[in-house]
Amino acid sequence: MITTDFVPGSPSWIDLGVPDVQAAARFYGAVFGWDFEPMGEGEEADGYGFLRKDGKAVGAIGRLTEEGAKPAWMVYFHTDDADATVQKVEKAGGTVRTPATDAMGAGKFAQLSDAHGAQFAVWEPNTMAGLEVADEPGSLCWVELMTTDAEGAKAFYGDLFGWQTTAFALPGGEGGTYWMLTPSGQPEDRMHGGLMEMGAENLLLTGGRPYWHPVLATADCDATVAKVTGNGGTIQMGPEDAEGVGRLAVCLDPFGAEFVLLTPAQM
Numbered sequence: 132m133i134t135t136d137f138v139p140g141s142p143s144w145i146d147l148g149v150p151d152v153q154a155a156a157r158f159y160g161a162v163f164g165w166d167f168e169p170m171g172e173g174e175e176a177d178g179y180g181f182l183r184k185d186g187k188a189v190g191a192i193g194r195l196t197e198e199g200a201k202p203a204w205m206v207y208f209h210t211d212d213a214d215a216t217v218q219k220v221e222k223a224g225g226t227v228r229t230p231a232t233d234a235m236g237a238g239k240f241a242q243l244s245d246a247h248g249a250q251f252a253v254w255e256p257n258t259m260a261g262l263e264v265a266d267e268p269g270s271l272c273w274v275e276l277m278t279t280d281a282e283g284a285k286a287f288y289g290d291l292f293g294w295q296t297t298a299f300a301l302p303g304g305e306g307g308t309y310w311m312l313t314p315s316g317q318p319e320d321r322m323h324g325g326l327m328e329m330g331a332e333n334l335l336l337t338g339g340r341p342y343w344h345p346v347l348a349t350a351d352c353d354a355t356v357a358k359v360t361g362n363g364g365t366i367q368m369g370p371e372d373a374e375g376v377g378r379l380a381v382c383l384d385p386f387g388a389e390f391v392l393l394t395p396a397q398m
Contacts, residue, residue, distance in 0.1 A: 342389075367389070
């Protein structure tokens with residue numbers, strides 16, 4: 132589960148990069164009931180702003196700034212030292228897209244890619260810890276990495292964050308393994324995500340490049356799917372039941388950014 136008492140390597144923030152911030156805010160507001168709080172006024176209101184559920188921050192939306200970047204959700208992981216994490220990424224064969232940068236005193240962030248190309252970010256908090264609500268309807272409850280090299284990804288993130296991994300055999304005739312991720316030194320009930328190996332030919336969304344996506348909790352997967360499609364989004368898979376997990380659907384927002392809806396089995 133994802134919590135808001137962050138430890139090194141645990142997911143602590145998500146934000147969405149899109150060409151039209153206001154249109155994205157309207158879509159996610161209609162789907163999840165999120166309110167959008169721009170950080171600026173006038174033209175700056177279209178730059179970056181917080182998404183809130185009942186007044187609590189669940190993430191943010193910002194305008195795409197990286198050359199050639201496609202609309203996507205970015206997953207941030209907690210770090211106590213962004214500069215040191217950047218150095219470790221470089222030594223492990225990853226890429227630093229944005230070095231450790233001050234975010235107006237709220238903390239430091241860095242935009243990174245792992246050794247196989249999957250983009251992620253880290254957040255070193257100062258006055259803002261990160262997500263203010265998680266693991267409940269309308270908030271982040273899991274993160275997933277779709278990668279072309281599971282063993283390589285396990286090694287990279289294991290060195291970077293010390294994640295513990297637990298194998299889970301996928302059901303069905305094709306089999307395969309889904310690797311559960313837990314922060315270093317934490318019990319299994321602090322599992323925060325998973326990674327799965329897929330061939331590059333199956334990663335059509337990114338042209339074969341590995342990627343992270345967020346899993347967002349909902350009390351009623353089917354009803355939320357109807358809101359997605361009713362507001363210009365599309366469904367890649369589902370809704371369907373996953374034994375022991377819950378009911379889920381893989382979705383694209385109107386800009387093509389992927390996210391997963393999940394009604395956990397216990398919800």
